[in-house]
Amino acid sequence: MSTEEVYLEIKDYVGTITINRPKQLNAFTGDNLAEMERLLAKAAADPKVGVIVLTGAGERAFCVGGDVSWEKGSEGKSNLKGMDFPFDRQIVECPKPVIARVNGYAIGGGHHMAYFCDFTIAAEHAIFGQNGPRVGSPAGGYIVAHAANVIGHKRARELWMLCRRYTAKQALDWGLANSVVPMDKLDEEVRKYADELLSLSPTCLRVVKHSLYHHMAPIMGRDMTDLVAEVAPNYFETGEPLEGANAFLDKRKPDFNQFR
Numbered sequence: 001m002s003t004e005e006v007y008l009e010i011k012d013y014v015g016t017i018t019i020n021r022p023k024q025l026n027a028f029t030g031d032n033l034a035e036m037e038r039l040l041a042k043a044a045a046d047p048k049v050g051v052i053v054l055t056g057a058g059e060r061a062f063c064v065g066g067d068v069s070w071e072k073g074s075e076g077k078s079n080l081k082g083m084d085f086p087f088d089r090q091i092v093e094c095p096k097p098v099i100a101r102v103n104g105y106a107i108g109g110g111h112h113m114a115y116f117c118d119f120t121i122a123a124e125h126a127i128f129g130q131n132g133p134r135v136g137s138p139a140g141g142y143i144v145a146h147a148a149n150v151i152g153h154k155r156a157r158e159l160w161m162l163c164r165r166y167t168a169k170q171a172l173d174w175g176l177a178n179s180v181v182p183m184d185k186l187d188e189e190v191r192k193y194a195d196e197l198l199s200l201s202p203t204c205l206r207v208v209k210h211s212l213y214h215h216m217a218p219i220m221g222r223d224m225t226d227l228v229a230e231v232a233p234n235y236f237e238t239g240e241p242l243e244g245a246n247a248f249l250d251k252r253k254p255d256f257n258q259f260r
């Protein structure tokens with residue numbers, strides 16, 4: 001296994017990007033996100049790659065979103081300020097099919113990465129859910145809005161506004177996953193999807209994927225920074241995100257009532 005925190009492997013026309021921080025449940029930092037963006041662009045441009053797989057190292061987690069220790073920042077300045085998560089946009093704009101190989105927890109930023117992928121293949125023990133309002137992370141814009149395209153408005157509101165956790169079976173029933181299999185069959189199932197895609201016309205697949213992108217286009221112009229500026233321009237100076245991060249790190253329930 002690579003010692004890099006994010007790495008790309010190419011085998012039989014499949015490029016696999018792995019978040020390699022298993023001790024942190026594959027939570028990412030800003031540097032990790034930048035490397036994921038670089039590797040996805042590299043795989044998208046490589047003629048030896050026909051399908052791209054996104055996954056996490058180990059068997060506990062796909063990705064649990066941003067590392068809260070990194071998100072918290074320092075001296076009261078959150079590292080989320082001005083953050084727009086371009087990786088999700090990059091997934092849908094990538095001309096090649098992208099498969100999320102969900103090998104455990106897919107929470108927060110890790111979860112919306114999964115539902116932006118073209119296909120989501122999950123192990124039976126996987127757990128899905130969002131985390132933003134629970135930790136004071138103001139996710140907004142297209143990363144939230146696209147959930148309604150995937151599962152409908154009522155389910156999307158439940159997903160994002162209640163921050164509940166869902167089993168792989170529930171994710172399959174809701175349309176957040178395409179297939180759920182035992183962990184020991186996960187790689188086989190991902191390869192099955194990849195081989196089906198590789199048997200098809202790559203140009204036609206690009207046309208189909210871009211056609212579906214046009215359905216998403218009305219929401220893609222609004223990112224998190226836009227929505228925070230519109231709804232709560234001084235949010236990062238209120239102390240609310242710091243309370244959310246500190247409560248998470250202290251393993252206590254946050255006191256958001258002081259900000260109402």
